[in-house]
Amino acid sequence: MKLFTIFGDPITHSRSPLMHNTVFTLHGISGCYTRTHLTDGKQLRNVFFAQCLNGANVTVPHKEVAFALCDEVRGIAQEIGAVNTLCREGDRLIGYNTDADGFIAAIQSFGFLSTALIIGAGGTAKALAIALRHKGITPTIVNRSSGRLDYFKRKGFETYTAQTLTPQSFNLIINTTSAGLSDQELPLPHSLLIPLLESAKGAVDVIYGKETPFLTMVKNASLPYKDGLDMLQEQGVLANALFIDHQLSHETIRNAIRQSFLY
Numbered sequence: 296m297k298l299f300t301i302f303g304d305p306i307t308h309s310r311s312p313l314m315h316n317t318v319f320t321l322h323g324i325s326g327c328y329t330r331t332h333l334t335d336g337k338q339l340r341n342v343f344f345a346q347c348l349n350g351a352n353v354t355v356p357h358k359e360v361a362f363a364l365c366d367e368v369r370g371i372a373q374e375i376g377a378v379n380t381l382c383r384e385g386d387r388l389i390g391y392n393t394d395a396d397g398f399i400a401a402i403q404s405f406g407f408l409s410t411a412l413i414i415g416a417g418g419t420a421k422a423l424a425i426a427l428r429h430k431g432i433t434p435t436i437v438n439r440s441s442g443r444l445d446y447f448k449r450k451g452f453e454t455y456t457a458q459t460l461t462p463q464s465f466n467l468i469i470n471t472t473s474a475g476l477s478d479q480e481l482p483l484p485h486s487l488l489i490p491l492l493e494s495a496k497g498a499v500d501v502i503y504g505k506e507t508p509f510l511t512m513v514k515n516a517s518l519p520y521k522d523g524l525d526m527l528q529e530q531g532v533l534a535n536a537l538f539i540d541h542q543l544s545h546e547t548i549r550n551a552i553r554q555s556f557l558y
């Protein structure tokens with residue numbers, strides 16, 4: 296049997312075990328996917344090999360540490376500097392980032408987009424900024440503080456803090472902050488969000504499973520919107536395909552993962 300887990304801190308909320316185990320069960324794949332609560336990210340590689348894992352996902356706050364612990368990083372993850380998916384090849388640890396392409400798959404329903412405003416400057420913002428640029432969509436980054444904007448400046452993105460951003464028009468407004476996750480905060484001041492949403496074509500909050508104050512504002516502005524559920528499912532489809540060496544089509548995996556949310 297192949298063994299998989301998700302590393303994170305906290306981790307009890309993760310839907311990944313249900314998503315991946317449903318694919319395994321429905322399609323007769325001999326696999327088992329668990330959760331691993333990991334507080335010290337530097338131990339990730341040791342724990343991965345000690346548990347004899349074949350693959351893993353990595354979530355907050357270990358994606359950047361995991362990147363550094365890989366023997367090889369493939370695809371867009373090289374540019375992002377963070378991985379959310381690990382596969383074992385012999386005694387080598389290979390890293391990928393499926394958040395990036397998962398997000399792009401999730402926003403297809405918005406149609407043509409040329410610009411986006413990413414609110415937040417953490418690991419998710421990095422993945423989305425690189426992925427959007429690869430798709431020909433120009434992202435601008437705004438964060439409440441300036442420290443984490445250095446990465447984006449080095450990569451040539453236009454960056455602002457909440458204090459320096461003036462209202463401009465962007466096709467898509469994306470909240471990648473954790474504002475609203477376990478509080479009732481908005482990611483930017485209300486007075487700044489109002490004109491941004493008025494001139495946008497759509498909005499996304501990558502948080503899933505609850506309506507954040509940001510999403511409530513988006514709904515009140517009558518904009519097309521998504522929460523983070525589609526992104527979660529799509530990154531899972533791509534990770535699962537890697538775990539099972541592409542034995543099933545993305546469509547088959549997607550259907551099984553969607554089914555897991557009915558339980």
Ligand SMILES: NC(=O)c1ccc[n+]([C@@H]2O[C@H](COP(=O)([O-])OP(=O)(O)OC[C@H]3O[C@@H](n4cnc5c(N)ncnc54)[C@H](OP(=O)(O)O)[C@@H]3O)[C@@H](O)[C@H]2O)c1
Nearest residue numbers: 415416417418419440471472473474480482501523526527
């Ligand atoms: N749907 C999915 O599949 C999916 C995938 C990945 C992540 N996520 C979600 O994305 C969110 C961010 O994850 P991450 O890994 O990017 O986190 P992270 O690296 O810790 O970054 C968090 C960002 O949020 C900002 N922030 C935190 N609290 C804020 C507040 N009250 N107001 C304004 N800004 C605030 C931080 O600003 P400072 O720099 O000023 O601290 C930072 O820019 C999490 O909620 C996570 O669950 C969803």
